[in-house]
Structure formats: structure tokens, C-alpha cells
Amino acid sequence: MNFQVIKTDTSTKARLGQLTTAHGLVHTPVFMPVGTQASVKGLSPQNLKEIGVEIILSNTYHLYLRPGHKLIEEQGGLHRFMGWDRSILTDSGGFQIYSLSDLRKITEEEVIFRSHLDGSEHRISPEKSIEIQESLGADIIMCFDECTPYPASYDYALQSMKLTLKWARRCKERHRRKDQQLFGIVQGGMYPDLREACVKGLLEIGFEGYALGGLSVGEPKSTMYQIVDFTTSLLPLDQPRYLMGVGTPEDLLECVALGIDMFDCVMPTRHARNGSLFTSRGRVIIKNAQYAKDSSPLDPECGCYTCQNFSKAYLRHLFMAGEILAAVLNTLHNLYFYLDFMRKIRESINQGRFVEFKAQFQ
């Protein structure tokens, strides 16, 4: 088994787990920093290790276009190419292509789209997505799916879910590499019966983990939580569950309670570059004039390199001056905050006080 549940919370669905990949152990619940173009923006692999990152996500769509999956394969695969010897998950490219909206056309066979880089036409089918992901060589790879938009009519969501299921089967059939775990993706929009049908179909095919897709796409938070709660109740207890593209620290905590093991989101890294910083005392918008002469650290409770060495006044100066170091130090901090938060969640589950931890946070 690739996944072991170590401990389950008694009053929520939160679980402490261990995911084993070809590149080591991943302690769950886990947050995966996003390294879209084979780089977590601004940070080196050494930086990532220092803050305890065990797994990152990289984007198939971007790497397929530049520098190309074949080039990365020739360079020994994504791990070697980017100098990262811990675990990697690649998405299927489906979500990025979906985000192109006007630039793509979906058929039963494949998706035809235009590159955001040069407008050139490309086609990605489920088989092609798996082929690319095998070339990249991530430890966990995803089925090619259609991300159902929000809002979507029942009929659209039904057809979309059926397509995702057909594509999931084709992905499974095409997948060869034994050192990679293939995850299925549950779609079905905001309709519980469609989510249920999708889970049923995916379980019949059989995957090594299950992701929840098509969430955090504009629906109310309460709807997202309901769908997550409903869907995890249908998924096997002994396999990892991954909520794609989520989210805020509050979202992570809520969805851990609903039984999610894995998360990814650009929020901590993108916000860092925009100067929006997560702290134990709330969000800090570092460009604000109030920080110009603030000699205290960003977060006095934080153990990261940034907080241990620099003041808000300096961070504000770097940001206002457009210094590269602003992006580096802010990203280090925001990711440390997310990683540390997940560590605390895992500890609280381990010590049987997850509910108290959760109550205290709110």
C-alpha cells in the first residue's frame, strides 16, 4: 500500500497519514507548494528543504509547452532537471487548458487548444496527458479530466462528469510506469448525485488515490464544504484524498476536518510576491505605510529565516523598491507559514486535540 492512515480523529474525519512515493515519505495532511514551471517561484530546492517541504506540484501544461516534456525526459526527468529529490505531483494539464476558455475546444477524443505563449495549436488527449506525465516522471500523476465550470446546469455537469469518467478509464489503460501513482479525479459540479456516480465509476476503474476537482471555482464556501464532506464519505478510508487548488489556511483546516489529506494552491506563493503575508495575527499588506518604520518582525511567533532576520520596515523597503529579495523573503515566509500550519494540524491530530486546535484558530 502506498498510503497508511496512522491515526483518525474521533470527532471529525481528520486523519494523520503517510504517503510513500518513489522519492520518500510524505506526512499528511500535506500542503504542496506549486512549482508551475519546474520552480517554486523564487526558492531553491535547498530553501524548500529547509522549510520542510516533502512534495511539490508542477504543471504539465506549462512544462509541455516549455521547455517540453521530451526535453525534460532526456534530461533525466523532472526531479533531476530541477534538482529536487523529494516527491513531485503533476497535474494533468486539464485545469490549465480549461482556464484558457476561448482558446480551447473540447471533443470526446481530446482537447484542442492554443498555447498562451505563441498561439500555436496543440492537442491533448487522456493518453497524451499520461504520456507527458510519464516523460516528466512525477511520483504522483493525475487523470486528464474536464473541470466542470461553476455554475453549470445539471445536464452539462452530467455530460462533463461522464466525459471525465471515460477519460479516466483511458488514462488508467494508458499508464505504464510502476514507479508512479495515478490518481482519479472526482467531478460532478455541485450535484451530490453526480459526485456519487463519479466516485462509483472511478472506484470501479481503481486508482491509487482520489482527487476532488472542480471546487473553489466560484461557488460559495459552504457549498464547497458540503461537496467535500459528501464526497469524502464515499471514498475509501485507506486511500489518499486530494483537494485540488485549495486554499486559504481556513479552508485547509476545514477540509482536513472533512477528511482531506492533500492540498495545493498558488495562494501562499502568489500572495507573497504581491506583498500579502500570512501571520499568526492575520494578514499583513507589507506595502502599507504603517510598516515603514516598524522594526518588529513580520510575525513574532514565526521561526522562518525572514522573521528571524528582518523587520517589517526592511521588508516594506524591499517591496517598494521592487527588489527581487522581496519576492524571495516573502515567499519563504508564506510557505513556512503554510507548512508550519500543516505541521501543527498533524501534531494536534496525533495528540488527539485537533478539535481544540481548530476551535482555537477560528
Added chain:
Amino acid sequence: MNFQVIKTDTSTKARLGQLTTAHGLVHTPVFMPVGTQASVKGLSPQNLKEIGVEIILSNTYHLYLRPGHKLIEEQGGLHRFMGWDRSILTDSGGFQIYSLSDLRKITEEEVIFRSHLDGSEHRISPEKSIEIQESLGADIIMCFDECTPYPASYDYALQSMKLTLKWARRCKERHRRKDQQLFGIVQGGMYPDLREACVKGLLEIGFEGYALGGLSVGEPKSTMYQIVDFTTSLLPLDQPRYLMGVGTPEDLLECVALGIDMFDCVMPTRHARNGSLFTSRGRVIIKNAQYAKDSSPLDPECGCYTCQNFSKAYLRHLFMAGEILAAVLNTLHNLYFYLDFMRKIRESINQGRFVEFKAQFQ
């Protein structure tokens, strides 16, 4: 004494020395990375320490405008503000203001200029420059001078040199902080007799070190070397000599042979961000297509983090994709190359084989 010559080469004017500042020892000949806005672009103080940087340069003009020298003083000075506990040298602001050309007016009393940030009018006199540099609190500070342009008529260069001398006296008179060393700047254009007169005037005033200004401003290399050679022959043997704004590795080697102890230049850091990388086998323009599939390190003889962990193919990808990490890894490498080069120069002087080292490099 703040400076000790440990060893002098027997057939050139190269010297091995130790400069002692309020923040530690600096081994000379030394290259000082430029941290214009209180940050060596892309690198943290930890990065700088890891590659062996003992002293950096920061720019008074930029810090005066943003975030302001008073703010930095209130924050405990530049060292504390930027989290750098080793030595710092600040320039006087003269060169940057000189570079504003159309935006500045020089009088006997002061320079009146417009900020490149918002067009606001400012005045910096020799006294004001020292006041700002005392607020910043660098270990070595520079006299406010007029950088004589190239080409300049004899009469212009004469008047300019006289002004620099008058200002040097005013700087010396205004300077109070005993934990800072004040260096004088030799001007005089490309006219040996004016350089000689300037040295004479500065020695009468008396400084803790002497810089050569107004070089590498467009004159032929041979002219620069002649002026350096001529000027160092007039300077005291037991005080540090600093060649401002120079240069290429070849320049450093040549000018060490002519008796220079200290250098600064934006070249390694700026070139890094533009993807122009120094290696033991010559310059590498990393965006070139020939590196797209090159799995070898940038410089197989280099011990830096970049060369130890990444291929040219990856560095090219990062550069083409506009990733922040490209600037970080390239800067780490170029500065390591410069620092390592200076280490080798010092070793060769120490071992009495500087001339062989120099011959081998060319």
C-alpha cells in the same frame, strides 16, 4: 592601523592585505558586491556569507531617496536594517548624481539634482553626504567628489579636481564617527599631473584610505591602466587603495598587479540577471539555443550551489521562462566566480606565484 600589508609581490605591485573595520576583517585584494538599495539583488545575507563575502557596497544616493537615511538610522543603521553583520562601504552619492547628467547642477557649494524616482529637488553638499553616510553607519565611507567625465579638457579636469579637493577637506572636517573610516577620492581625469596634484592635496588632508575615481568611464583600457599605475605609485604603501566601479575579471587581475586592494562593480550581479555568466571557460550567454539540452553544469570547475546542483539546460529554461530563480541562481554563480577569483589571486600572492597565475589567466 586599519590596514596591514601582509605580503607584497616581488615583481609587481600586488599586495596581500587585511583591512580591519568595526565589523571584522576584510582580506584584500577584495571584490565588493554591490547592494544598491540595501540588498545585493536576489541574494540574502546568508547567501552572501556562504560564498564568502566579507564586505559589500551600498549606494548613498539611492538609500537617501528611499527609504531615507533617517529612517535607516532610526532602524539601528544599515547593518541592522538589512541584516548584514559584516562590513559595508557606502559611496558618497557623487557618482550616481553625476550619472543623472541633465537632472543635476553642480555649484561650488553643493549639487542640486532631481530624484529619478519622483522628480523632486534635492541638494547634497559634502557635509550633507557625510551626514547621510553617518546615519547609514557603514564601516567605510567616501568623500563627496565630482566624477570628472571622459573626455574632459585639461581645464575642466583641473577645476573639477580642485573642487573635489575642496570638498574632500569639508568632508574630513564634518566627519565625526570614530567607528567609520573615511576614504579620499583621487580625481584628475586622464592627466597624470592633475592626478598627482590631487593625491598631494588628499595626503595633506589625510584619510584612512584612497580611492581612484573617474576611471572606467569610457577611456581606453590602456589609459585606465596607465592612470592606475601612475596613481598607486604616489599613494602610501601602508594604506588601502580602492579602484571604484571596476570591472571585468581581467581588469581586477591587471589592477591588482598595479597595486589596487579593493574593487566594486555591478558587472557580476547585473550580468547575472541578464543571463551573461562568467565561467572558467569564458562567458556563457545562457539563453543561447545551444544550451537547451546541455545537461552539464555551467562551469564544471565551479563549486557554487548553482553549478553543484543544476544543468545549463535547467538554467536556460528558468531564464527563458522568466523565473525569479534564474536571477537568484545566476547571481549566486557570478558572485561566487568573482569571489573565488579574488581568493585565487590572494593565494597566488601569498604563495609567491602571482605572476604565474596572471600569465596563466591571459
